[in-house]
Amino acid sequence: MLGFEITAQSTETRARAGSMTTLHGEIKTPVFMPVGTLGSVKALSVEEVKECGAQIILGNTYHLYLRPGCEVIDLFKGLHGFMKWDGPILTDSGGFQFFSLAKLAKTTEEGVSFQSHIDGSRHVFTPEKSVEVQQSLDSDIIMCLDECIAYPASHEAAKKSLELTTRWAARCKTFWEEMTFRKNALFGIVQGSMYKDLRAQSARELADLDLPGYAIGGLSVGEPKDLMMEMANHTLPLLPQDKPKYIMGVGTPEDLVELTAMGADMFDCVMPSRNARNGKLFIDSGAININNAVHRMDTGPLDPRCSCYTCRNYSRAYLRHLFKANELLAYRLNTIHNIHYYTTLMAEMRIAIAEDRFNDFRNDFYNKRTIGPMSPIGPI
Amino acid sequence: MLGFEITAQSTETRARAGSMTTLHGEIKTPVFMPVGTLGSVKALSVEEVKECGAQIILGNTYHLYLRPGCEVIDLFKGLHGFMKWDGPILTDSGGFQFFSLAKLAKTTEEGVSFQSHIDGSRHVFTPEKSVEVQQSLDSDIIMCLDECIAYPASHEAAKKSLELTTRWAARCKTFWEEMTFRKNALFGIVQGSMYKDLRAQSARELADLDLPGYAIGGLSVGEPKDLMMEMANHTLPLLPQDKPKYIMGVGTPEDLVELTAMGADMFDCVMPSRNARNGKLFIDSGAININNAVHRMDTGPLDPRCSCYTCRNYSRAYLRHLFKANELLAYRLNTIHNIHYYTTLMAEMRIAIAEDRFNDFRNDFYNKRTIGPMSPIGPI
Numbered sequence: 001m002l003g004f005e006i007t008a009q010s011t012e013t014r015a016r017a018g019s020m021t022t023l024h025g026e027i028k029t030p031v032f033m034p035v036g037t038l039g040s041v042k043a044l045s046v047e048e049v050k051e052c053g054a055q056i057i058l059g060n061t062y063h064l065y066l067r068p069g070c071e072v073i074d075l076f077k078g079l080h081g082f083m084k085w086d087g088p089i090l091t092d093s094g095g096f097q098f099f100s101l102a103k104l105a106k107t108t109e110e111g112v113s114f115q116s117h118i119d120g121s122r123h124v125f126t127p128e129k130s131v132e133v134q135q136s137l138d139s140d141i142i143m144c145l146d147e148c149i150a151y152p153a154s155h156e157a158a159k160k161s162l163e164l165t166t167r168w169a170a171r172c173k174t175f176w177e178e179m180t181f182r183k184n185a186l187f188g189i190v191q192g193s194m195y196k197d198l199r200a201q202s203a204r205e206l207a208d209l210d211l212p213g214y215a216i217g218g219l220s221v222g223e224p225k226d227l228m229m230e231m232a233n234h235t236l237p238l239l240p241q242d243k244p245k246y247i248m249g250v251g252t253p254e255d256l257v258e259l260t261a262m263g264a265d266m267f268d269c270v271m272p273s274r275n276a277r278n279g280k281l282f283i284d285s286g287a288i289n290i291n292n293a294v295h296r297m298d299t300g301p302l303d304p305r306c307s308c309y310t311c312r313n314y315s316r317a318y319l320r321h322l323f324k325a326n327e328l329l330a331y332r333l334n335t336i337h338n339i340h341y342y343t344t345l346m347a348e349m350r351i352a353i354a355e356d357r358f359n360d361f362r363n364d365f366y367n368k369r370t371i372g373p374m375s376p377i378g379p380i
Numbered sequence: 381m382l383g384f385e386i387t388a389q390s391t392e393t394r395a396r397a398g399s400m401t402t403l404h405g406e407i408k409t410p411v412f413m414p415v416g417t418l419g420s421v422k423a424l425s426v427e428e429v430k431e432c433g434a435q436i437i438l439g440n441t442y443h444l445y446l447r448p449g450c451e452v453i454d455l456f457k458g459l460h461g462f463m464k465w466d467g468p469i470l471t472d473s474g475g476f477q478f479f480s481l482a483k484l485a486k487t488t489e490e491g492v493s494f495q496s497h498i499d500g501s502r503h504v505f506t507p508e509k510s511v512e513v514q515q516s517l518d519s520d521i522i523m524c525l526d527e528c529i530a531y532p533a534s535h536e537a538a539k540k541s542l543e544l545t546t547r548w549a550a551r552c553k554t555f556w557e558e559m560t561f562r563k564n565a566l567f568g569i570v571q572g573s574m575y576k577d578l579r580a581q582s583a584r585e586l587a588d589l590d591l592p593g594y595a596i597g598g599l600s601v602g603e604p605k606d607l608m609m610e611m612a613n614h615t616l617p618l619l620p621q622d623k624p625k626y627i628m629g630v631g632t633p634e635d636l637v638e639l640t641a642m643g644a645d646m647f648d649c650v651m652p653s654r655n656a657r658n659g660k661l662f663i664d665s666g667a668i669n670i671n672n673a674v675h676r677m678d679t680g681p682l683d684p685r686c687s688c689y690t691c692r693n694y695s696r697a698y699l700r701h702l703f704k705a706n707e708l709l710a711y712r713l714n715t716i717h718n719i720h721y722y723t724t725l726m727a728e729m730r731i732a733i734a735e736d737r738f739n740d741f742r743n744d745f746y747n748k749r750t751i752g753p754m755s756p757i758g759p760i
Contacts, residue, residue: 039701043708068676068701075679075697082701084693296448299455313464317455321419321448321462328423328711 002183004213004244010358014237014263017353020244022088022140023183024080025055029244029265030349032256032342033058033090035273038067039083041339042273043331046085051309052336053343056088056140058268061133062097066116066123070136078138090141090268093130095189096217096249099148107147109164127171131186135179143215144172146189151222158193159201165191166205173209185212187246193218194227196234203238214239215246215266229258236263253282253345257365260349261358272342276334279323282341286371290334295320308340309333382563384593384624390738394617394643397733400624402468402520403563404460405435409624409645410729412636412722413438413470415653418447419463421719422653423711426465431689432716433723436468436520438648441513442477446496446503450516458518470521470648473510475569476597476629479528487527489544507548508555511566515559523595524552526569531602538573539581545571546585553589565592567626573598574607576614583618594619595626595646609638616643633662633725637745640729641738652722656714659703662721666751670714675700688720689713 008017020027034041034049037060041049049057059079064070068082076082079089094112098105102114111126125133127145134142146165149157169188176186188206192198199216206214216235219228232247236259239245246266247259256267272282279290283303288295290302298316310319310333322330352361388397400407414421414429417440421429429437439459444450448462456462459469474492478485482494491506505513507525514522526545529537549568556566568586572578586594596615599608612627616639619625626646627639636647652662659670663683668675670682678696690699690713702710732741 038705038707039698040707040709045709045712067705068697072677072697072701075677076695082695082698084698297452297455315456315462317448317452318419318462318464321452325418325447327418327420328708329420329425331708332425332712 004242006242008354008356010261010353011356012359013261013362015261015349015353015358016263016265017350018244018265020088022056022185024086024088024140027055027088028350030256030260030346030353031055031266032346033266033268034339034342035060035268035270036083036085037063039064039079041335042277043328043335044339046083048309048332048336049085049339050087052339053347054087054339055343056090057085059089059091059137059139060094060097061091061130061137061143062094062101064091064137065094065133066118066121070133074136078136080138088140089137090266091134091137091139091143092248093134093143093145093189094125095130095143095146096148098125099150107164109167111145111168112147127168128175131172131175131179135176135184139184141185141187141213142176144169144186144188144211146191146217148191148218148221149193151193151218153193155193155195155198158191158195158198161193162191162198162202163205165189166202166209169206169209169211173211182212187211187213187215187244189215189217189248190235190239191218192235194223194231196231199231199235200238203235207238207240211243213244213246215248216264217248219247220249220251225255229255232259232264233262253342253365254369256342256345257349257362260346260353261362267346272338273335276338277331279330279334281319281334282338284368286369288371290316290320290323292320302337306337306340306344308337310337310340384622386622388734388736390641390733391736392739393641393742395641395729395733395738396643396645397730398624398645400468402436402565404466404468404520407435407468408730410636410640410726410733411435411646412726413646413648414719414722415440415648415650416463416465417443419444419459421715422657423708423715424719426463428689428712428716429465429719430467432719433727434467434719435723436470437465439469439471439517439519440474440477441471441510441517441523442474442481444471444517445474445513446498450513454516458516460518468520469517470646471514471517471519471523472628473514473523473525473569474505475510475523475526476528478505479530487544489547491525491548492527507551511552511555511559515556515564519564521565521567521593522556524549524566524568524591526571526597528571528598528601529573531573531598533573535573535575535578538571538575538578541573542571542578542582543585545569546582546589549586549589549591553591562592567591567593567595567624569595569597569628570615570619571598572615574603574611576611579611579615580618583615587618587620591623593624593626595628596644597628599627600629600631605635609635612639612644613642633722633745634749636722636725637729637742640726640733641742647726652718653715656718657711659710659714661699661714662718664748666749668751670696670700670703672700682717686717686720686724688717690717690720
């Protein structure tokens with residue numbers, strides 16, 4: 001990463017706006033990063049991803065390493081050329097997928113051995129290997145290999161695990177510095193399960209490594225929402241203030257507003273795209289289910305104030321029809337809207353922070369939410 | 381239909397080029413019409429359909445009548461407004477779907493009663509009802525309700541059936557003339573199974589009705605390819621020379637070249653879009669299966685001479701990866717290429733006819749086809 005600058009600080013909350021510079025362009029924060037697990041933000045072309053307002057996308061190291069494999073992506077000098085996305089890319093380390101997806105993952109001091117969820121083939125990822133694969137993907141922001149443990153975990157297990165994650169982060173840093181000219185960024189990942197003392201220990205140990213950025217991992221792994229928020233709120237101020245802070249794998253629009261207020265700068269989540277494919281669409285008043293019969297004769301757009309391609313062109317009646325009929329276009333039009341909703345929410349927050357009226361923004365945001373975050377019933 | 385004009389006649393073959401005028405624009409013939417069964421050409425936006433070179437698309441009356449239903453499409457004053465396609469639309473009559481898709485279809489002199497393949501609900505389509513539904517869809521070219529019978533059929537059954545189709549066509553014409561100011565076109569559908577005398581009888585009886593255009597139906601229903609071609613070759617010259625001639629539901633690129641040489645003007649087929657979704661992609665040398673391992677490390681486009689969005693931007697390696705990973709973008713990129721291939725083939729034929737070198741074009745076309753029409757193995 002070539003730089004990170006905080007351009008505005010809310011005086012009412014810990015929210016801040018900033019700008020990250022990468023070789024593939026600038027990223028204004030706080031930012032939401034759409035997930036493009038396998039080299040495509042599901043259902044969208046890269047032009048559509050850009051038109052939706054996305055500044056940076058996320059690729060999954062575990063998935064891309066297994067399929068198509070580094071030897072294919074190397075032919076294109078990285079993921080940018082392979083998928084034709086010319087903006088910044090962040091890749092995760094694989095740590096979360098060993099925990100959530102791989103079979104028979106076995107962790108030692110050296111690294112993780114696991115079986116592919118696709119063909120059962122055996123592989124070993126060390127911290128160095130994870131950095132090497134992410135370098136091969138030509139990622140602008142690469143993540144340290146971390147161990148993600150299940151919730152709930154004992155204090156002893158969580159402590160042992162976070163300390164391993166720290167040692168791995170140190171190995172990642174050494175290897176990364178040998179391989180690169182710091183043209184990209186290496187982020188550490190704070191672990192520590194739901195123990196405040198352990199989160200503090202993890203944050204402190206990683207801060208000592210003086211990495212270009214920090215993420216909070218191990219959230220949204222089954223714990224109650226309140227606990228997730230409490231851990232984020234506890235941990236965010238413990239991270240270096242001059243570095244970008246990234247909450248991994250979270251969350252709802254409400255989560256993004258609250259976490260931004262706590263000082264988080266970066267987010268990724270499959271929620272807008274996955275919900276889109278399930279017909280759950282975000283609007284200012286909450287979320288609607290396009291499958292609902294109430295939309296059958298509705299000639300209006302999803303959201304008359306939304307400027308996305310879907311809302312500019314199509315009716316709820318058409319979207320519902322496509323969705324009911326399992327037409328492939330449904331997944332695309334829905335995803336465009338939801339990603340646009342998320343990026344627009346972030347843009348509004350950036351403006352509110354710059355104008356130092358974050359609390360007004362937040363009040364407005366909640367006042368509009370009359371039907372709740374995930375109501376299955378749409379408004380009439 | 382506002383007009384049909386033949387602009388060029390091949391002296392070497394019966395191929396001809398022409399121009400149809402509709403309220404939604406001009407259609408240069410011979411033309412391939414992509415199929416948009418349910419109000420969407422599967423996987424494509426209307427902008428992409430247009431960019432692929434499509435001049436007119438096809439909608440399916442049976443499908444749209446059942447879902448979303450005329451009462452929904454009426455709110456948009458027709459299919460154009462509902463799906464946002466501003467070019468010409470042709471709709472079939474439902475006749476083929478009663479034969480191929482509906483349950484317990486029962487034909488009487490009055491019409492067809494059938495059960496929906498979606499929910500089992502019972503419906504009745506008369507010739508008048510079919511015209512009424514197609515008018516409600518605001519179709520530019522509407523098809524007479526026909527009876528499509530299974531192959532093989534006895535001479536007696538085929539004769540009885542085609543005569544019913546003629547009586548239904550007369551009823552369609554009467555109803556259509558009462559309802560419209562001939563702003564759209566009503567096409568008759570020739571039946572007669574695989575009997576030349578019956579095809580001739582059907583063509584003669586329908587020609588007597590002096591309809592704006594004629595289609596040949598009941599082909600590609602399980603008969604050998606040679607027989608299909610023989611029936612088309614026999615029937616096409618029997619249709620009025622000053623009217624557009626449409627071969628329904630056919631076919632491969634080779635079929636389109638041969639049928640154009642026989643004097644056909646219009647085609648529709650799910651082949652380019654359905655094959656695309658199955659990874660079968662058309663190129664000049666034949667067809668390749670993008671799933672094949674030979675494409676894994678191929679950094680070149682599907683076809684370096686193709687100007688479609690897919691070939692301009694993406695490699696075979698990326699297309700294979702998306703397809704292997706079941707990424708939704710795969711279906712879109714593949715469909716764009718295949719539809720573009722079909723429309724480009726038709727455009728090349730129109731030029732060859734205009735320049736009266738159809739046989740040269742045809743020889744070139746076959747000389748390039750080194751890997752066959754549907755080879756499962758791609759070229760190296």
